[in-house]
Amino acid sequence: MVRTSIQLGALTLIVFLLVFLLDNRFRVLPDAIHNHLPLHHPGLVITDITLASCSSINLLSSCKLDAPKWHRIEKDLYLNKGWLNHAYIHIERKEEKELVETDRVILNVKVGRLDPTTSEKGQGAEKWEARPGGIWLRRTAKRHASDSTKAITAVDVLFGADAVEARPGWEILDQPILLSNPGDNLEARLTVRRGAPVPIERPTPRVRKDGRFKIMQVADLHLSTGLGACRDAVPPNHNGGKCDADLRTLEFVGSVLDSEKPDLAILSGDQVNGETAPDAQSAVFKFAEMFIKRSIPFATIFGNHDDEGSLSRQALMELTQNLPFSLSLPGPSSVEGVGNYYIDVLARGTSTHSALTLYLLDTHGYSPDERQFRGYDWLKKSQIDWFKATARSLEQSPAHTGYKHIHMDMAFVHIPLPEYRQEGDIVQGSGTFAEPPTAPGFNSGFKEALVEEGVLAVSCGHDHVNDYCALSKSEPSDAEKDGKPELWMCYAGGAGFGGYGGYGNVIDGGYHRRVRVFEFDMDEARIRTWKRLEYGDTGKKVDEMLIAEGGKVVAP
Numbered sequence: 001m002v003r004t005s006i007q008l009g010a011l012t013l014i015v016f017l018l019v020f021l022l023d024n025r026f027r028v029l030p031d032a033i034h035n036h037l038p039l040h041h042p043g044l045v046i047t048d049i050t051l052a053s054c055s056s057i058n059l060l061s062s063c064k065l066d067a068p069k070w071h072r073i074e075k076d077l078y079l080n081k082g083w084l085n086h087a088y089i090h091i092e093r094k095e096e097k098e099l100v101e102t103d104r105v106i107l108n109v110k111v112g113r114l115d116p117t118t119s120e121k122g123q124g125a126e127k128w129e130a131r132p133g134g135i136w137l138r139r140t141a142k143r144h145a146s147d148s149t150k151a152i153t154a155v156d157v158l159f160g161a162d163a164v165e166a167r168p169g170w171e172i173l174d175q176p177i178l179l180s181n182p183g184d185n186l187e188a189r190l191t192v193r194r195g196a197p198v199p200i201e202r203p204t205p206r207v208r209k210d211g212r213f214k215i216m217q218v219a220d221l222h223l224s225t226g227l228g229a230c231r232d233a234v235p236p237n238h239n240g241g242k243c244d245a246d247l248r249t250l251e252f253v254g255s256v257l258d259s260e261k262p263d264l265a266i267l268s269g270d271q272v273n274g275e276t277a278p279d280a281q282s283a284v285f286k287f288a289e290m291f292i293k294r295s296i297p298f299a300t301i302f303g304n305h306d307d308e309g310s311l312s313r314q315a316l317m318e319l320t321q322n323l324p325f326s327l328s329l330p331g332p333s334s335v336e337g338v339g340n341y342y343i344d345v346l347a348r349g350t351s352t353h354s355a356l357t358l359y360l361l362d363t364h365g366y367s368p369d370e371r372q373f374r375g376y377d378w379l380k381k382s383q384i385d386w387f388k389a390t391a392r393s394l395e396q397s398p399a400h401t402g403y404k405h406i407h408m409d410m411a412f413v414h415i416p417l418p419e420y421r422q423e424g425d426i427v428q429g430s431g432t433f434a435e436p437p438t439a440p441g442f443n444s445g446f447k448e449a450l451v452e453e454g455v456l457a458v459s460c461g462h463d464h465v466n467d468y469c470a471l472s473k474s475e476p477s478d479a480e481k482d483g484k485p486e487l488w489m490c491y492a493g494g495a496g497f498g499g500y501g502g503y504g505n506v507i508d509g510g511y512h513r514r515v516r517v518f519e520f521d522m523d524e525a526r527i528r529t530w531k532r533l534e535y536g537d538t539g540k541k542v543d544e545m546l547i548a549e550g551g552k553v554v555a556p
Contacts, residue, residue, distance in 0.1 A: 002122055003080050006115045011084055023428060024186065024471070029521075033365065034207070036405065036554065042094045042097065042152060044095055044154075045106075045151055045153050046096075046105075046108065046151075046154070046192075047092045047093065047099075047103050047136060048092035048104075048106070048139075049089065049090070049106065049109065049131060049137060049155060049190075050089075050132060050135070051090070051133040051177065052134065053087040054086050055084050055086075056083070056085075056086075058082055058171070058469040063086050063088050063237070064088075065090050065239050067094055070090040070091070070313075072090050073088060073090070073091065073156065075150060075159075076088060076156065077089070077133075077185075079178060079185060079186060079279060080184065080278065082181070084181075085179075086334075087179060088156065089177075089190070090155055102261065104140060105139060105141075105151050105152075106137050106139050106152040107138050107151060107152070108138040108150070109137055109190060109553075110135075110175075110528065111134050111136070111174075111177055112175050112176040112178075115128055116128050116138075125394060131178065134175070143416075147196060147330075150194055150195075151195065152194060153194065153197075155190065155191070156190075156191045156192075157177075157189065157190060157191070157279075158188075158189050158191050158281065158282045159186055159187065159188055159226065159278075160187060160227065160282055160390060161187050161226065162226065162227055162246060162284075163189050163282050163290070164189070164289045165285060166284075166289040166547050167193070167198075169194060169196075169198040170191055170193045171191065172190075173190045173193040177190060179270070181470075184552070185358075186278075186279075190236075191333065192429070197477070199362040200324055203325055205263060205327070205343060205345060205346065206345065206348065207347055207355050207520075208263065209349075211348060212519060212520060212525040213264070213345055213356060213520045214260065214262045214520070215263070215265070215266055215357075215358075215517070216260055216264075216491070216516075217412065217459055217492040217516045217518065218253055218265055218268070219269065219462075219464075219491075219494060219495055219515070220265075220268075220269070220270045220303070220307070220461045220490035220492075220494040220496050220499050221272070221494065221495055221496040222271075222273035222497075223245075223272055223277070224245065224277050224500035225276065225278050225280070226246075226497055227246055228246040228249075228273070228276060231245070231498065232500055232511065233248075233497055233501060233512070235499065245496065245497040245498040246286060246497075247511070248534075249498065250290055253495055253515065256515055257290070257296055258294075260517055260532065263294070263345075264299065264358075265291055265296055266298075266301075266360070267287065267299070267300040267302075267414075268301055268412050268460060269301050269363070269414030269415075269462065270304070270305045270457070270461065271287055271306060271498075272306045272307075273304075274308025274309035277308075278310040278556055279310055280310045280311040280316065281307075281310070281311065282317075283309070283314065284319055288323050291325055291389060292323065292325050294519060295325065297325045297327055298316075298326050298327065299358075300339070301318055301362055301412060302316065302337045302338065302339055302362055302367075303363075304364075304366060304376065304415070307365075313338040316338075317339060318497075320545070328555065332386060336362075336380040336382045336383055337362030337363075337383060338362055339360060339504070340360070340361050340383055342358060342360070342361055342388060342390060342394070342523065343358045343360070344356075344394075345358070345436045351403075352399070353399055353403040353503075355405065356408050356410070356520055357391075357409045359391075359409065359455070360410070360411070361379060361383055361413050361446075363377065363378070363379060363413045363415035364376075364415075364524050365458075372442075373440065374441055375439075375440060376438060376439070377415070377440060378440035378443070379444050379446045380444065384445065384446055387453070388452070389452075391409070391455075394533060405523070406525035406551035408522075408525060408527070408551055409455045410458070411455050411458040412459055412460070413459075414462050415440065416439045416462060416489070416491070417439055417458070418439045418443040418447075419443075420437040420489055421437050422470065423474070425471055425473050427468070427469055427556055429541050429545075429556070430470075430490075430545060431468035431493070432465070432466065432468060433468050434466055437460065437463055437466065438463055441489075447472065451486045456464065456487070456488065456547070456548045456551075457489070457518065457547055457548070458487065458489055459487035459518070463494050464493070464494030464511070465494065465502055465511045466497055467514060468490070468492030469488055469490040469547070470488070470490075471485055471488055471489075471556075472486050472487040472489060473485055473486060475484050485552075485554060485555050487553060488548075490529065491529060492515060492516040492531075493513070493516065494514070495513050495515050496513065497513065512534050512536055513533070513535075514532060514542070517532065517541075524550070525548070525549070525550050526549050527548035528547070529547055530542055530543060
């Protein structure tokens with residue numbers, strides 16, 4: 001009996017090895033089995049990469065290769081700035097089940113002038129194939145190379161010496177693509193993904209064990225494709241007068257993230273400086289990577305400049321919402337704008353009940369009726385109706401009614417509401433009124449909706465050198481001398497050096513970039529806010545204020 005079992009076991013092992021060897025050579029197992037193997041990557045694999053160049057004066061040149069075979073990455077490597085030259089990366093890709101004996105799967109990609117075999121140590125046994133632009137490929141014809149975690153399954157292009165990858169599983173190459181006549185164009189850099197796409201899980205914001213939750217609002221980053229040019233940098237002789245806008249901006253915000261350690265970052269619009277972002281994707285990845293590498297959840301809304309570059313609002317949102325730690329959402333398609341959504345912050349521990357709700361709304365861009373209402377657009381009726389219906393629905397939901405403490409609500413927008421203009425409401429010591437608020441000329445009534453639904457505060461960006469808070473009060477009754485506090489309206493102040501930072505001598509000593517922090521104490525239903533500066537007393541909580549106590553708006 002024992003002898004028979006041993007013989008059957010040996011036979012089974014031999015059959016298994018035989019099938020494995022045959023499958024490795026001829027792929028005899030069905031796809032259903034392959035898709036459950038741990039190293040298998042169902043879907044497309046890259047079998048070749050090349051570069052196609054063309055010239056405006058050479059009618060015989062073409063930047064588009066044979067379409068059935070080649071897929072073109074729709075990014076001109078000259079960013080459409082070359083007077084005569086254009087170039088595009090093309091990839092050949094196939095589904096694994098379509099691979100034939102002559103196909104070769106790419107296992108590695110490098111860029112450089114020399115063959116990696118001769119220019120780098122440890123590459124002697126590897127054969128590299130040259131492609132235009134200094135691209136070198138290491139390919140293999142092994143039948144199951146596509147099952148390897150090293151197999152290249154996707155290719156993209158980013159731009160700038162400061163380009164970074166924000167997508168998990170992707171790797172940006174060290175050297176830029178070698179273009180003929182590069183001129184002053186930004187570096188074009190290949191980035192590749194190995195293996196299968198990494199699943200992205202949406203984070204769940206939750207109150208900390210100490211009962212607190214901290215939000216850092218980052219307004220008006222104004223990031224570019226490439227390093228960016230500083231505007232109104234203070235002090236002007238900082239770092240010997242050398243100022244790369246995006247590097248200084250990201251260094252500042254990153255340092256405050258490390259110091260404050262927020263539970264959530266709200267990016268309230270104009271993350272991308274569209275005019276200087278011919279590849280908006282590269283700009284988006286720069287701010288996203290800053291939060292991702294610190295494991296800090298972040299949420300975005302758009303300003304009037306974000307979609308003035310290479311990507312629409314819809315494309316920007318699709319890109320952002322699919323990144324790690326992103327809470328960004330496009331919102332209902334029936335509501336005007338892109339980015340009308342809410343975030344529920346759950347109570348501490350393992351509770352499924354909401355302790356705090358944050359509403360984010362798209363304030364659009366420029367006025368659709370310049371003749372009657374000059375300047376900027378306004379929140380639409382569909383958005384206000386959505387907000388009110390959502391707030392009332394959430395209030396009655398089990399996730400909210402089950403919370404046994406005082407629930408709080410706050411909102412974020414980009415362009416300020418018309419009520420920000422009421423100078424009599426500005427609280428002394430809350431910050432600086434340095435420029436007239438560029439709120440919409442038409443008042444659609446969103447402030448009243450916020451008060452009606454019990455929102456305690458709203459905060460915006462847009463006007464970079466304003467960082468004050470205004471306190472709106474109700475109309476006093478006959479028995480009251482003054483109305484009751486009903487809503488705080490704050491500015492974050494501009495954070496980015498790629499956007500303007502002053503108006504001559506309006507601000508004594510110049511404007512220092514800043515961010516705003518909101519700290520929620522859920523045990524006391526209390527909100528405190530302050531700002532942090534890029535230069536000067538960088539460790540100080542500037543203009544710290546109590547704005548809510550016991551779940552009620554309070555005057556300072």
